[in-house]
Amino acid sequence: MEALTTIKQRFEIIGNDEKLHRSLEKAMRVAPTDISVLVTGESGVGKETIPKIIHQLSHRKHANYIAVNCGAIPEGTIDSELFGHEKGAFTGATANRKGYFEVADGGTIFLDEVGELPLTTQVRLLRVLENGEFIKVGASAVQKTNVRIVAATNLKMEEAIQKGKFREDLYYRLSTIQIELPPLRNRENDIHLLFRKFASDFAQKYRMPTIRLKEDAVHLLINYRFPGNIRQLRNIAEQISVVEESRNIGADKLIHYLPNYNNLPAVIESKSNETSNFSEERDLLYKAMYEMKKDINDLKKLTLDLLQNENSDHVIQKNRHLIEKIRTAETDYTPDNKVELIQIPQATNSLQNEFEYLETIEEDEALSLHEKEIEMIKKSLERNQNKRKLAAKELGISERTLYRKIKQYNL
Numbered sequence: 001m002e003a004l005t006t007i008k009q010r011f012e013i014i015g016n017d018e019k020l021h022r023s024l025e026k027a028m029r030v031a032p033t034d035i036s037v038l039v040t041g042e043s044g045v046g047k048e049t050i051p052k053i054i055h056q057l058s059h060r061k062h063a064n065y066i067a068v069n070c071g072a073i074p075e076g077t078i079d080s081e082l083f084g085h086e087k088g089a090f091t092g093a094t095a096n097r098k099g100y101f102e103v104a105d106g107g108t109i110f111l112d113e114v115g116e117l118p119l120t121t122q123v124r125l126l127r128v129l130e131n132g133e134f135i136k137v138g139a140s141a142v143q144k145t146n147v148r149i150v151a152a153t154n155l156k157m158e159e160a161i162q163k164g165k166f167r168e169d170l171y172y173r174l175s176t177i178q179i180e181l182p183p184l185r186n187r188e189n190d191i192h193l194l195f196r197k198f199a200s201d202f203a204q205k206y207r208m209p210t211i212r213l214k215e216d217a218v219h220l221l222i223n224y225r226f227p228g229n230i231r232q233l234r235n236i237a238e239q240i241s242v243v244e245e246s247r248n249i250g251a252d253k254l255i256h257y258l259p260n261y262n263n264l265p266a267v268i269e270s271k272s273n274e275t276s277n278f279s280e281e282r283d284l285l286y287k288a289m290y291e292m293k294k295d296i297n298d299l300k301k302l303t304l305d306l307l308q309n310e311n312s313d314h315v316i317q318k319n320r321h322l323i324e325k326i327r328t329a330e331t332d333y334t335p336d337n338k339v340e341l342i343q344i345p346q347a348t349n350s351l352q353n354e355f356e357y358l359e360t361i362e363e364d365e366a367l368s369l370h371e372k373e374i375e376m377i378k379k380s381l382e383r384n385q386n387k388r389k390l391a392a393k394e395l396g397i398s399e400r401t402l403y404r405k406i407k408q409y410n411l
Contacts, residue, residue: 011049014197015190019182030177031057038174039152041181044231050179051110051150060148063107066100071113078121080137089138101134101145108148115155115166122167129173184229188222198237209247211240216251224258374409
């Protein structure tokens with residue numbers, strides 16, 4: 001097993017913190033085995049380094065190493081990404097595709113932000129962990145894979161389990177060995193070392209002199225909480241290297257690059273026990289829409305009964321509950337003062353008194369088809385000077401038919 005110093009140099013790890021050393025030693029000891037590892041820590045502490053160490057020090061180092069950001073893959077496609085799919089399994093699946101677990105067979109797969117996995121995918125992942133089996137999307141055949149899983153998350157898994165967002169059995173399978181990386185604010189002696197490393201890297205990258213911090217700036221930097229941890233420190237070093245003309249930075253300049261997040265943790269916790277449950281709101285909306293659809297169907301049925309049944313009193317008595325519901329809704333409605341109300345005069349008809357929204361439909365006097373036909377034949381004959389051949393052509397009928405109608409109507 002390689003020495004700790006060699007590992008730090010090989011993977012460019014800066015720092016002498018005891019907790020950091022303990023985490024690295026854990027990774028080195030667990031690497032030769034196939035035990036599942038869960039890496040925890042705040043966002044930006046460098047959790048992606050641990051899986052690389054484990055893979056490079058294991059017997060799988062010559063096989064594939066695949067890192068997957070579970071939080072960046074949409075919920076609808078994550079099963080296809082991880083386990084693959086068959087041609088025609090869904091719209092757009094024009095060919096067979098291998099998933100990450102099939103590609104990484106014999107190697108290591110790193111599941112970053114594993115706490116963001118949907119529950120259905122967690123069930124599939126649990127099966128892979130237990131017996132190395134998985135099924136492609138749209139397939140029926142079970143496939144085997146020999147892959148080592150290293151997961152990472154910045155969530156508090158115990159809280160996620162209590163809220164039902166993460167399976168408890170999967171958590172225990174993933175966290176056979178748990179490695180926690182300390183936040184940067186707890187590594188005070190490493191902050192300045194890291195800053196100098198980043199400043200040197202950016203000086204080479206942008207071909208400019210390396211920036212240096214004065215004593216007051218170093219003191220200010222060490223006492224800052226760094227909610228974004230190492231990622232934030234790296235960004236600060238890059239900003240100062242590019243923006244500042246002077247290469248000696250004091251506290252008066254450095255303070256402009258340190259946001260005032262003294263009391264803001266990297267993992268934001270909810271202070272209220274109440275959690276917004278989207279599924280409950282969705283169920284309420286579906287229920288309201290169902291009730292509305294039911295009311296509309298009842299109104300359609302009532303209107304049809306009134307139009308088909310001459311005895312309106314019988315129909316009204318039969319649907320008394322629906323009429324009372326309409327009247328109650330009208331009584332409960334309180335109009336806005338800004339809305340101008342238009343009063344509709346009451347009709348004298350008893351049916352109209354019950355349903356003010358129904359309009360009386362008056363049928364126009366029916367026109368006789370017989371009279372219209374005679375009129376059209378007469379006008380056509382007049383226009384064509386009683387020439388039956390031209391009149392028949394204009395009317396779109398045969399000359400024989402026109403002759404028969406002339407005899408029939410005595411024209």
